[in-house]
Amino acid sequence: MKLKEFLEREGTEKNLAELILFLASRAPAIRRGFLVAGGKAKDGGKTKNVYGEEQQPLDKYADSVFVDGIKESRLARYVATEEQETIVEVKDPKAQFGVVIDPLDGSSLIDVNLCVGTIIGIYPGHVLAKGSTMVAAMYLLYGPLTSLTYTTGKGVHEFVLDETGEFVLRQRDLKIPEGKVFAPGALRKDWLSPHTKWICQLEEDGYKLRFSGCFVADVHQILHKGGVFSYPGIKGKEKGKLRLLYEANPMGKILHEAGGAISNGKTDILGIIPSAHDDVTPIYVGGKKEIALIEKCFREG
Template identity: 45%
Template sequence: MTTLHEYLESAGCETDLCTLIELIAEQAQPIREAFITHQAYAESENVYGERQAAMDTWSDELITRVLGESGLVRALSSEEQDEVRTFPGAKAEYAVVMDPMDGSSLIQTNLAVGTIVGIFGGGDVLQPGRDLKAALYMLYGPMTTLTLTVGKGVCIFAMDHGGVYRLLERDVRIPDGNLYGTGGGRPDWIDQHAAFITAVEADGAKLRYTGSYVADFHQILKYGGIYCYPALKGKPKGKLRLLYEAIPVGFIAAQAGGAITDGHIDLLDLKPAEPHQRTPIYVGSMNMISLVKETFERSRV
């Protein structure tokens, strides 16, 4: 089976980018081993005032340290850090954006969680998603998998017992599907989102939602449908972050034939105004994204 290293070489990735992707992917092993000893909540809050799980801070510190020492990263922005970190001595000009532990509240219940990463060139984290050099997420479920794009389609790898990533699927495409997952409490949904959910449910859509964004999206990638975290009454920007959650996963979705929108615009065209900017998210199959846009467009009439 093709290894991650062999795939990256065959895809024509520049040497430093190959090394950086492999270095990030290697962190899945120590992260997975740390779940047993880092299940509690830390005595701290992140920049959003959300209580941090021990794995939030541990994985953030691990990846930040490893990337800082690599000499490959000029700038790093993490969901768990207030400020953008810079590494003036870096030999390369990559900028990394990340959610080091997505879905951390589910660790104690042993549900799947993940790490989301986007890699830009040019040393600046505030770039539109279409400018990404690579996007990936590691999913810690029954298997440890790596879903990756370097702008040439989407591949899924699984880590074997020796810590080597083996190719499971090449050129993954999101099929049209009828799965949906949505965050936010139903009484708090804006009218457009409520109308969209009513429409897909009437058409036989099936609910699949755990509260782990990366795990819920992975179901959509495999089986088709849509993941949503909408604007809410009193929270017009929703909950999720443009830079750490929307842009990397949206880039993967687009490379697999899907799309990402806030209901009005393609989020890959949006340049973040600041690192912790929030946005409503609809990401998945083109059939579902088209229906979202139609629903929101009708509300303007």
Template identity: 40%
Template sequence: MGEVKDVGRGRFSIVLDPLDGSSNVRSNNIFGTIFGVFDGTRLPARGADLLAAGYMIYGPATTLVYAARGAVHEFVQGGGGRTEEFFLMHEGLRLPAKGKLYGVGGHRDQWIPEVKGFVAELERDLMNLRYGGSFVGDFNQILHYGGFFAYPAQVDKPAGKYRLQFESNPIAFIAEAAGGAGTTGTERILDVAPAGIDQTVPTYVGNRDLVDRFRKRL
């Protein structure tokens, strides 16, 4: 369960998912941390009010992806033999013009029909399936190779799984800063009015053309 803690009279509010993909730890697969930064905004808050957002990936290399002022940058830990420092690896990351990958979480038999139909369409387009069980790892592949990722509305979970404050808003913020888009299927993720700190929303992010194609199915 999420909670809001007042730790003083500071200027910023921070949202944090400290261990995204926790089920991957046991099998030594990718997991990470997601964060968002608000300037003078009390929580819960709309994603459109984010000042910055980012995530860290603990994988073959420890990397940091950071978005602010409409730009996305990627850093790697330990460059040049200085293990405690982060070094700029990619500046001004943009989603590739043509998406190559897709991934969808949840159980296929519980996906709503529109999701099943869109996945079939992506497969006919010969897009490759990639799904690793951590939002940061799955989205990071979309950021680098282009495509579409979702944890969708399901028959048994119409509001999806990802928490708006801690997961969907920060990743959608990064997607938009990289030239992509994020939607709940009915509205832009960053425009969702928060109903509570643990509110969940269906989450669809990636190349803008693919997100728009999906929305037309709903």
């Protein structure tokens, strides 16, 4: 079943379905960008983004594919991305949605030909709102297959791009299983003591370490195999590294709808009201059991 038909059968609101289909339609353009870049990802042209992080030319290309597309289509009023300095307001929008995007998550892996992804969250209005108010969240994973995983609050569903450029249903109503995979970010020497205690417990319980450096790829594996992803606050950067709007909230929404949970180590991230579009947060996302354990470790100190 194609994505459009699936959205219709699920009774997705017309404007929201149109926006989801439009965002999904950007995937082939992103893949073409990879082909054009070819083996040139290590060449010159790198810059810094608004967070001071190294920015690949494909980061800027992917950002333009989404932002320029939304401006032209006018399917949303607000657009905030990891590559933009401010929240973009679209002129004469057809709908009032706010869209947050990490256009190319894991772009530092491009030059070694590993999986990268796109993360998207859709709000009913302005994007500076609790993640729990999102009306939809989705991610694209560019690997051996190009897949799209999304939720509108009615289950989590996965689609795969076919040879005609259409997304077709691969699996509906995904639920995170019991599993023992963990993907821990940051350097061990910089971990805070509650986080270290938590990791030691996971290791004692036989969890296997799987960490690629692409948030989308790592969480996608957790969604299918169970376990937990973390990028904690660390010594000197207790507030964390990953972005609340572009990374934590959309992925948290998806895992929550799949029966999992997301936390900053102390509370549910989806209940946090962002103070600015560039807020960062510690992230723990995966099975409820693992999230309950990290919150217990932080309570005990």
